[in-house]
Structures are given as C-alpha cells and as structure tokens.
Amino acid sequence: MAESSEFKKDAWREGNLSRVRDGWDEIEAEETRLLRRMTVPESLRHLLTLQRAFESQLQHTESLFRAERLAYLEKLQKQLSMLAKWMKEQRGKPV
Numbered sequence: 541m542a543e544s545s546e547f548k549k550d551a552w553r554e555g556n557l558s559r560v561r562d563g564w565d566e567i568e569a570e571e572t573r574l575l576r577r578m579t580v581p582e583s584l585r586h587l588l589t590l591q592r593a594f595e596s597q598l599q600h601t602e603s604l605f606r607a608e609r610l611a612y613l614e615k616l617q618k619q620l621s622m623l624a625k626w627m628k629e630q631r632g633k634p635v
Contacts (some may be wrong), residue, residue: 578586591598
C-alpha cells in the first residue's frame, strides 16, 4: 500500500509540473502585460526593491558571475548603440 500512495504522490507532482510547463507561455504573456502597465517610476521602485532583497546574495556571488555580466553589458551597449544609430537614421539624420 505504501508504494501505491507514493506513486500517486509522485504522479500528482509530475502532473503539476507538466501543467506549469504547458502554461508557461500564458504566464509570460500575463507578466509582459502587467509590466507594460507599469510607469517608469513604478518600474524603478520595483527594481530597487528587488535589489535590496537580493543585495547580499549578489555580493556573495559577484565573482562567480562577473565575466558573464560584463559580456552581457558589452552586448547591451552594442545593441543600444545600434538602436541610437537606427533612430537617428529614421529621423533623417545620417550618422
């Protein structure tokens, strides 16, 4: 009987995980919708709240993720530069 109840418990967990995986697109769509409704000040407050909540973990793991973060920031700078160039071109001001 113990095996049967354990099997049912594990099957229940798997069913929940499957439902979460299957519904992830819907969750992301709702998250995007909610984030788009935020104003810039609300967004910044949210970011700062997260920063305060995770600051100690971020400091403890900083060296582990430094190279990855710097690579990401470099990529972001390139993308922002391309966006700025594109925006100037759209306004008719060649760069």
